[in-house]
Amino acid sequence: MHSELPAVPGTTPMPEHRVAISERGSFCHATCACGWYSPARRSRDLTRREAEDHLAAEGADPG
Ligand SMILES: [Zn+2]
Numbered sequence: 001m002h003s004e005l006p007a008v009p010g011t012t013p014m015p016e017h018r019v020a021i022s023e024r025g026s027f028c029h030a031t032c033a034c035g036w037y038s039p040a041r042r043s044r045d046l047t048r049r050e051a052e053d054h055l056a057a058e059g060a061d062p063g
């Protein structure tokens with residue numbers, strides 16, 4: 001029984017995750033170097049938490 005996923009050429013197995021928080025007016029959102037981004041929030045605290053959730057979900061260390 002073979003259930004291995006085929007390797008995809010041209011993709012890095014571990015993309016870098018670097019989260020930055022951008023503010024626009026009273027809203028802010030987090031963006032990551034991997035292409036992920038959070039929805040715009042009015043709470044920077046919530047944005048930071050979502051960014052940390054993303055890093056944790058991807059297995060990356062925050063900071
Ligand atoms: Zn990421």
